[in-house]
Amino acid sequence: MRYAIPKTAAEAASLLMEEAARVLAGGTDLLVQMKSGARSPEVIVDIKHLPGLRDISREDGGFRIGAAVSGAEMQEHADLVAAWPGVVEGVNLIGSTQIQGRATMAGNLCNGSPAADGVPAQIAAQAVVRIVGPKGERDCPVAEIPTGPGKISLGRGEFVASILLPARPERSGDAYLRFIPRTEMDIAVAGAAVNLVLAADGTVDQARVALGAVAPTAMLVEEAGAALVGTKLEQPALDALAKACEAACKPIDDKRGTVEFRTHVAGVLARRAARIAYVRAGGRA
Amino acid sequence: MAFDQQQKRDFKVVGTRPVRPDGIDKVTGRAMYGADLSAPGMLVARVLRSPHAHAKIVKIDISKAEGLPGVKAIVTSADLGRPEDEALRDTQDNCLAYDKVLYDGHPVAAVAATTPEAAKAALAAIEVTYEKLPHVTDVDAAMKAGAPVVLDGRAYEEVPAGWSQNVTNHCEFGHGDLEAGFAKADLILERSFKTEATHQGYIEPHACLASVGPDGRGELWCCTQGQYMVRETCAGILEMDASQLKVTPSEIGGGFGGKTTVFIEPVALALSRKAGRPVKLVMTRDEVFRASGPTIQSSTDVKIGMTRDGRITAAEATLRYSGGCYPNMTCMMGAQAAFAAYDLDAVRTYGWNALTNRPKEISYRAPGAPTAIYAVENVLDEMCQELGLDPIDVRLTNAADKGTKSSYGVTFQDIGLKTALEAAKAHPHYSAPLGPNQGRGLSCGFWFNFGGNSSVTLSVNTDGTVNVTEGNPDIGGSRASISMIAAEELGIPYEHVRTLVADTASIGHSDTTDGSRVTFMVGLATIKAAREATQKMCARAAAIWGIEPDAVEWIDGAAQPAGPNAGKFPPMSLAEIAATSLKTGGPIAGHCESTADGAGVSFGVHLCDIEVDPETGFTKVLRYTVVQDAGKAIHPDYVEGQMQGGAAQGIGWALNEEYIYGEDGLLQNPGFLDYRIPVASDLPPIDTVIVEVPNPGHPYGVRGVGETSIVPPLAAIANAVSRAAGVRLHELPMSPPKILKAVMAKG
Incomplete structure (x- = not known):
């Protein structure tokens, strides 16, 4: 098993082309799965160190949330909580206080659980997922990411880089x-x-x-x-x-x-x- | 004066709340638990377990696995003998399956290897040929004729017609004329109940380190409630002399009865003997759930007759328990405990055990009693509702008291049930207002408590401090209470006493830490050992003073002349006598190797308020109060802790904890995610009221307190839920889907 810390998105995508590669963000699903024997990845690609992946930034009046932003960081972002309290409370229900220090909204989505607490509010919010892969970037509505229990629509080499929560109208x-x-x-x-x-x-x-x-x-x-x-x-x-x-x-x-x-x-x-x-x-x- | 006679006395140490002696080690991580010990050259062991609920083992081929790199030993049942003793054979077969696997997770083989990876690879390379057999995991199904038979040749001698050979044990208790009793009743209610098996849920999985030398002598370090039990069991299975196996108990991360048997220790010893190296074996949580002892699963019928004013005229209960794949008598304790709280003219209980394809049951706090009393107290509550009577008044009307002939034959001495009921009635909780969708439940509870055998050595050190060495692992604060008792008897500060739990070679036999017996029994032995030591110290003082030994008595931590005729000498303290002891006759110690009856039964009364969400079936425990008779609380913090801990575990049992078996007979929830123990935020603060009605069998009046507290919660919560939801529930756990279904069916 290999552990890799890519410096660029292209490097990450290329690592993810390898056999049995898995993305590591917070690791709160992956590490548990590895420990239980449910998954035995050959390459673990830690995306936490890619530029922008740990940032919450404003974009067209909305919020772009990096794939490695933890639940705790979302909770501490007052403007985000004010705009999207439902999305944040969904993410904050994952695990415990300790888990919140690591768990990410994007990871919760990519784990593909039908019961993921972070996902329904994103769907209701019409969140847009930015995916990076060998062919570059693409955007995809969040509802199209999960395809079944444990399954998502991302192709080989692709990973979620960020999720955009759109601007809020009044009321x-x-x-x-x-x-x-x-x-x-x-x-x-x-x-x-x-x-x-x-x-x-x-x-x-x-x-x-x-x-x-x-x-x-x-x-x-x-x-x-x-x-x-x-x-x-x-x-x-x-x-x-x-x-x-x-x-x-x-x-x-x-x-x-x-x-x-x-x-x-x-x-x-x-x-x-x-x-x-x-x-x-x-x-x- | 008889030793156990109680004197009115003013305690100096007993009843205070000193700092616990194990606290700093536990919170800093310095405490050594079962998995914390290592040895040079140590191998790692892993266990291969049955993937089937019930199957014949046709063949186990270890040839491929043996040849893998790093693999040093593989054992199966074939590496062990066949003990003559049936119970020991069952224990052995539970550790390594003999000719059949009897449940999902039943150990089949074990590997010792140089690394965990090598051991894991070896497990995968062991080829087991199974012939699957039909299985049964439900007690009622298992009792029916035609059910798959779990073990041949173990049926009860007189299994009633139409029942299965799975029925292995039966008992009956009671007295009086039931028919006449029911004839006097204004209301007769008959109800049936079911409860699922639960697990003790101790935080520390079973773990041990075994080392057997080429001379056949063995050492074993393990987390257990009884190092002597481990030694006798393992020596029996491995055909060793007890003297050649030294067992050292580690600090223990919870037991609750679940560590009163062996699961891995004989296997680790067999591997070490074969490999010639030390072997460490630690269970995973999955293994703990699948293959260490849960409780019984139960199915119970209760019939009670009552007059309009709340007097019980007759009571009858039939308990069908399954303790998994081997015979056991837990149904007996259930049948004895069911109506123990009440003074009844006509009462009868019947207990049955049936085998199922589940892991072998092992004790869990007051084994057998919670499920029996759950059913009884549930019917009583419904009768109170139907007759419009106050639940505490009805219990006071019928409560057992000193002189009551109990339903299981014993005539009670001083007991604290009425005092506890009165304390519950006077508690502000009982009269606090309730809101919508809220209900208040109440239940009495009872546990026998045990005495048994224990050994204590109390050594007076030359610096004036004292060591107490004893043989009972501390699972509930016994080192604190034993130190306090020694300090009380010797008249020295608590901080001058340190109590240590010794290995099997360092002190005489001590029965397992169970039956709420340690503070009672080891405390008793400590008092005796201390009095022996004070006698010796009085004799030293007498020799120094040149007077007769019986002219000296021990008062306030010092030898003093007994009255004016003995002469005038200043008191000689323990520290002074200790300082010169090596020159005045040698080291000073007191011993007690003893057995005792008279443990003194303990009663408790629990009150709880629950809110039920009628749209989802979600329950919230709003308020909880435990009232319990402790006889005499040595260290009240620990007593309250036992009362709260039992309540917390009972809340889990009542609401969400359960063993869930699929159609395939496999356990569906072997982990803390889906085996739902309450988390801290699920529980309200649990209020406690210690009642002290002294136990006449102990010089301080001590009663065991560790088990009674898990007995009432099941019914207290069921009664609260039933009142809050407006519909009676008859099955545990009362998980939200069951409550919602009942609420919706009610309309």
Whole structure:
């Protein structure tokens, strides 16, 4: 096994062309997988030292977050938290305080877990992922990255360099909630992210709802968002939201939760997250 | 005056809260745990485990693995003899499978190699041919005729018709006329319950270092609750003389009963004997879950009759336990404990054990009692709800007291149940208001406590300090309490005493640290050893003063003339006598090698408030209070710690911890991610109230406190959840999917 610290993105991409190469950012998934024997990479490519990968920078009114920025660093960035509280709270739910010092939003995405807490709010936020590979850079909507449990759409030699959270209009807010049987240190049994933009009168103008842990990948539920548009989150709208979420669920039955449970709870979480996002956007609940 | 007679006395050290003697070592990392010891030339061992729930071992081919670089020894069951003793044979077969593998994770072979990588490669090169057999992992399924038989020839002598040969143990307790009792009842409730197996969850996995020389003499360092148990078991399996095997217990990172047997020690010794080099074997967490002792899985029926005013007229319980793949009698302790809290005219309990394809059960704090009492206290709570009665009043009406003939035959001496119930009733927790979706649960709990055998040597050093050497690993603060007891008896400061846990060659036999026995029994032996030492010191003073030894008594840490007729001499302190001891007759020590009954049962009462989220089934423990009779708390911090620890573990058992087996009979959650022990943020502060009703069997009144505290939480939480959710639940753990399902079914 080899451990490499590339100095340039091109060098990183070329290292990643090798057999059984894996990207190391925070390492909170990779090292655990190696220890359990689930993965035995030949080359570990540590991308933390590439230029810009540990930066949060402003871009067109939004935020570009380097792939090696930790959850703790995101939490400490007041402007980012103010603009995208739901995205940040999703990332901050990963692991524990100690894990937050290492874990990254990009790593959480690239691990490909359907239950990744960092992903649904990014989908609701319409985040754009910047991918670097042997052929240079390309941008890709975040929802197109995960393709199934443990699988992502990146090609050989490619890695995520940063993620762009777009600029926020006035009266916007997002929120993420997940269900675990404990209070921390657990894997989501269901998760829901809601991103809202309100009109001046408090009516929902735009709404995006994404669910996690209830299908092979985290997913956008368009009908769920549509159920909120034009409403002020009155009970029928919230019920329609929950129904749309339940209809979109295709969960597995396993030790963490039954199909019935995950489906029901996804709707409940979406309702609750919508209320939080609404208040954050300045709406009066 | 009889030795154990209690005198009213003002304690100077007992009952205070000095700094714990093991604290600094533990927080700085200096403490040496099982895996911390190494030896020159040491090999690393790894264990090959069954990937099947149940299979015949057709062949184990180690030829390829033996030839790999770095591999120094491979052992299988064929390297061991066949012990005549059935229990020892079961223990051996659990360490290395004989002709069948009986559960997912059952050890099949072990390798010692120069590096972990070489050992791992060797495991992969061992070829085991299995013939898969049908399996059964559920206790109720295992008891039915036609169930796959886990072990042949081990069935109970009178298995009822229609039951399986998996039924291995039976017991029955009780007295009185059940039929007449139920006839007097205004309300009879009959309910069935199920609980899943849980694991002790100690933070330190099993670990040992074994070294056997060419002369056949062995040394073993390991984390265990009983070095003598390890020595006897390993000597039996390896056919060694006990005198030739020295076992040294390490500092222990939690046991809770789970380290009262062996899993890896005989294997490491066999590897070391074969390789001729020291061998270290450390289990991974995955191995700990799959193949070290969880609790029983249980299925219980309870029937109780009660009058309108809350008097129990008759009570009956049938317990079906499975302790995994070997016979065991945990059902007996459950059947004895089930109704122990109550003074009943008509009571009967039946216990059954059935074999399943699960790992061999080993003790977990009050083995057998929590699941039995969970079922009983659950039915009682439902009856209180139905009859509109106060749960504490009903328990006070029926509570056992001094002179009560218990449901398991013993007549109680002084016990603290009523005092504990009254303390719970008076506690502000009991009358605090509850909000929406919140419920309050209550349960009594009981544990027998044990005495047993222990050895103590108390040495008076020439500088006036004292060493206590004893043979019981400290899993709950016993070194502190034993030092305090020695200081109390000798009349010297606590800081002048240091207590050490010795290896098997340094002091006489001591039973395993279990049964909440150490503060009681080793404390008792320490008092006796101290009194022997003070007698010797009085004799030294008498010789110096030229008076009769019985004219001297030990008061306030010094020899003093007994009354005016003995003569006028200034008191001679322990330090003074110690300083000249080598010239006045030689070293001074007191000994006690002893056995004791009279451990004194302990009762507890737990109160808890829970909020249930009716939309998700999520539970939040809002408030928790433990009231328990300690007899006499030597070091109250540790007593409170035991009370809180038991409650925390019980909360886990009640809400989220469980062994989950798939259809394939394989364990689905062998790790802390999906085996959900509560994390710190899951728990509220746990309030404690120590009740002290002295145990007449101990000179200070001490009762064991380590186990009672895990008994009430299961029912206390179940009752709180049931009241908060507005629907009774009959299965543990009450994980959110189960609660949500019950809430939704209620409508």
